[in-house]
Amino acid sequence: MKLKTLIFAGVALAAIAAMSGGALAAGKAAFGTWGYDATSMDASVKPGDDFFKYVNGGWDKRTEIAPDRTSAGVDVVLTDQAERDVRRIVEDLAKDPTKAGPGGRRVGDFYAAWMDEKGIEARGTASLKPYLAKIAAAKTKTDVAKLFAAPGFESPVNVGINPDLDNPNVYVVGLDQAGLGMPNRDYYLREGAKYDAFRKAYRDYVIKLQTLAGIKNAAAKADAIIALEHKIAEAHWKPEETRDVDKINNPMTVAKLTATAPQFPWSAMFASTGLGAPKKVLVSEPSEVKAAGELFASTPLAVWKDYLAYHFIRTHAAYLPHAFDQANFDFFSHTLRDVPVQRERWKRGVQIINRGLGEEVGRIYVAEHFPPEAERQTGELIANLTAAYGERFQKAAWMDEATRKAALVKLGTFDPRLGHPKKWIDYSSLQISRTDLLGDAVRSEQFEWKLELSRYPKPVDKGLWEMVPQEVNAYYNPLANQITFPAAILQPPYFDPNADPAANYGGEGAVIGHEMGHGFDDEGRHFDETGKVRDWWTADAAKAFGARTGALGAQFDGYEPVAGVHINGKLTMGENLGDLGGIEAAYAAWRRYVVQHGEPPVIDGFTGDQRFFIAYAQSWQDKVREGALRQQLLTNPHSPAEYRVNGIVRNVDAWYAAFNVKPGDKLYLPPEQRVHVW
Incomplete structure (x- = not known):
C-alpha cells in the first residue's frame, strides 16, 4: 500500500x-x-x-x-x-566490494551472502544451532525474560527506546504489546470457517518449522505455543484502541511497572539490554502488560522456551535453507495473502539490504537518482x-x-524533509560475513539495538529518518512535527x-x-x-x-x-x-x-x-x-x-x-x- x-x-x-x-x-x-x-x-x-x-x-x-x-x-x-536501481548498486558491490570503501564491502558481502543459495543449503541448520542452544540453556524464568528483551527474540512485551510523549526532546524506555505469530489478534479470535482454516494452516506451519529444525514432539509443542499465543491475543488491544494518544501515554517508574506486572524481573531485563535502571518507562497498553505478566507466571518454563525457539526460527526463516524460507512464504504470503509465487531472490535481497544497510545504499542511490532540482521544486x-x-x-x-x-x-x-537525511548512519561497527547469512541478520538486529542504546538517554536526534531514500513512501512524525518525503516517491x-x-x-x-x-x-x-x-x-x-x-x-x-x-x-x-x-x-x-x-x-x-x-x-x-x-x-x-x-x-x-x-x-x-x- x-x-x-x-x-x-x-x-x-x-x-x-x-x-x-x-x-x-x-x-x-x-x-x-x-x-x-x-x-x-x-x-x-x-x-x-x-x-x-x-x-x-x-x-x-x-x-x-x-x-x-x-x-x-x-x-x-x-x-x-x-x-x-538498488539491484544494480548492490550487485556491483557484490562483484567488487572495494568500489565504495568499507561501506561498499558491507553491502556487497551481505548481498552475496543472501544470494549464495548453494552455500546456505550446504551449511544446513548449523548456523541456527547456537541460537537454539542459547534458549535451551535458560534455566530459570529470569533467563527467559532476559531473552525476551534481547534483539532478535520474540516477547509478549516489546522493549524499545522512543521519544517521550510528554517531552519529545528526550528518549524514554517504551513497552508495547507484542508476541503473536499471526498478523494480529483477529486471526486468533475471529469466528468463521475462513479463520478456522487460517488457524489450522498456522498449526501446520508451526509444526513444520520445528520439524525442519530437528525439534522433537513438534505437534504437542505447537499446540502449547498456539494456546499461549491465543491467550496473548485475548489481552491485546484492538488496533483502533492503540491510536488513542491519551490511552497509550502511561509513564511509569520501574516500581509502578513492577506493581503492574510483578511477575517479570524488570530490573534484570533492563540491565541485561544495557538500559541500566531507567527512571521512567512509557507503557502503551498497561492491561496487556499486566496480562502478559500473569501469563509469564502461569505458563511453564518449558513452554516459554519452546515459544522462543519457534519464534526465533519464524522470524529468521528467510535466512535459513530453502525449506524454511518456503514454509514461511507458504503460510504468510500464500495462505494469508493469496500470493501464488515467491518473489525472485534478488528482489527480496534488495529489500533485506534496504532494511539492514538502508542508508549505506541510500547514499549511493541519492547520488545517482535524486537531482538537486527535484529537491528545489518540491520545496x-x-x-x-x-x-x-x-x-x-x-x-x-x-x-x-x-x-x-x-x-x-x-x-x-x-x-519538511526531502530526499535523504543530512547525516548518514555509521555502520562501521557492523560485521558482515559472506558465509554466515543468519549471523549477518542477527548482528544487524543487534546493531540496530546498540544504535538506539547509544542515543539513550541523550537528547532526541531530530535529524534521524524512519525511512530510507529508496523507499516509495512518506510520513508525518507528530513528535517532531516533521513531514518526510524520500527521494523515490518524488x-x-x-x-x-x-x-x-x-x-x-x-x-x-x-x-x-x-x-x-x-x-x-x-x-x-x-x-x-x-x-x-x-x-x-x-x-x-x-x-x-x-x-x-x-x-x-x-x-x-x-x-x-x-x-x-x-x-x-x-x-x-x-x-x-x-x-x-x-x-x-x-x-x-x-x-x-x-x-x-x-x-x-x-x-x-x-x-x-x-x-x-x-x-x-x-x-x-x-x-x-x-x-x-x-x-x-x-x-x-x-x-x-x-x-x-x-x-x-x-x-x-x-x-x-x-x-x-x-x-x-x-x-x-x-x-x-x-x-x-x-
Whole structure:
C-alpha cells in the first residue's frame, strides 16, 4: 500500500507555476499528454457512480497482479523501479566490494551472502544451532525474560527506546504489546470457517518449522505455543484502541511497572539490554502488560522456551535453507495473502539490504537518482501548501479563535524533509560475513539495538529518518512535527515537472497535503508545535471536530470491501481525514493557481478541475488480492485505495461541480451529509 503508519496522502499548491510555466511544461509528461494515461479510463462508467473505475477501470481490466505480488498499481511500478536501481548498486558491490570503501564491502558481502543459495543449503541448520542452544540453556524464568528483551527474540512485551510523549526532546524506555505469530489478534479470535482454516494452516506451519529444525514432539509443542499465543491475543488491544494518544501515554517508574506486572524481573531485563535502571518507562497498553505478566507466571518454563525457539526460527526463516524460507512464504504470503509465487531472490535481497544497510545504499542511490532540482521544486510545492493550509484554517468556521491561532503556530513550525537525511548512519561497527547469512541478520538486529542504546538517554536526534531514500513512501512524525518525503516517491505520476499543473496539484500535492494534515487530525491534535502531547484545542472546537469525524467514520464503517469484513472507521480515521483534508486543501491551492495564471485550457476534453480530480484518482491506481486486502482491513490504518478515492471525493463539493454529479448517481451525497474538515 502507498502509505504506512503516520503517513498520509497530501495535496499540491501553487508552486507548480514556477515548475510548469503556467500551462503544460516544455518537456513531455511521463504519463499521457498531461500526466494521465487516458487508456486507463473506463468511459462506460459514470464518474458519479464509481469515480475510481471511471479513472482506472481500463487499467484494472487489462492489468494482472504479478504472481509474486499482493497488489498491482502505481506504487508497485515505482517500487519495482527503485528495486532495479538498488539491484544494480548492490550487485556491483557484490562483484567488487572495494568500489565504495568499507561501506561498499558491507553491502556487497551481505548481498552475496543472501544470494549464495548453494552455500546456505550446504551449511544446513548449523548456523541456527547456537541460537537454539542459547534458549535451551535458560534455566530459570529470569533467563527467559532476559531473552525476551534481547534483539532478535520474540516477547509478549516489546522493549524499545522512543521519544517521550510528554517531552519529545528526550528518549524514554517504551513497552508495547507484542508476541503473536499471526498478523494480529483477529486471526486468533475471529469466528468463521475462513479463520478456522487460517488457524489450522498456522498449526501446520508451526509444526513444520520445528520439524525442519530437528525439534522433537513438534505437534504437542505447537499446540502449547498456539494456546499461549491465543491467550496473548485475548489481552491485546484492538488496533483502533492503540491510536488513542491519551490511552497509550502511561509513564511509569520501574516500581509502578513492577506493581503492574510483578511477575517479570524488570530490573534484570533492563540491565541485561544495557538500559541500566531507567527512571521512567512509557507503557502503551498497561492491561496487556499486566496480562502478559500473569501469563509469564502461569505458563511453564518449558513452554516459554519452546515459544522462543519457534519464534526465533519464524522470524529468521528467510535466512535459513530453502525449506524454511518456503514454509514461511507458504503460510504468510500464500495462505494469508493469496500470493501464488515467491518473489525472485534478488528482489527480496534488495529489500533485506534496504532494511539492514538502508542508508549505506541510500547514499549511493541519492547520488545517482535524486537531482538537486527535484529537491528545489518540491520545496517550492511544500511552501505553497503551507500557505494554502493557512488560508483554510482562517476560513474554517468550526474552529474558534484560540484553536485557530494554535493551529497556525503549529503550521508555521513544520519541518519538511526531502530526499535523504543530512547525516548518514555509521555502520562501521557492523560485521558482515559472506558465509554466515543468519549471523549477518542477527548482528544487524543487534546493531540496530546498540544504535538506539547509544542515543539513550541523550537528547532526541531530530535529524534521524524512519525511512530510507529508496523507499516509495512518506510520513508525518507528530513528535517532531516533521513531514518526510524520500527521494523515490518524488517521481511521476505523483510529481512530474513536465506535467500539467492540475495533475501535480492532484498528485504530489495531495500526498504532501495529506502528510501535513496529520498534524491536525484526530491524533495530531494531541501534539503541539514542539511535538509534546498536549491537547491545544478548546472544548468547543473539539466537539465541532468530533461531529465531523463521527460522520466520516460512519461512512467508512459502511463499506465492505471483502464479504464479512468492513472498513474500520475508527482505525482508519486518521488516514481518511488526511485524504479528505488533503484533497480539499490541494483543490483550494489549485484554484489559487488558476486565479494567478488564468483558467487553463481544456486538454483531451477535460477541464482543469477535471484533470485535478482524475490525477488524484490515478495516484491511487491499485488492485489487491483478497487475502492481502483482508489482512489490510484487519490490521492497517489505511483504507483500501478504491475507497480512498470514492469515499473521499463524494464529500468534496468541487468534485460534484466538475463532473456534474447529480442525485441518483451512486456516490451522490446530499450537501448536508458531506463531511468538510478544512
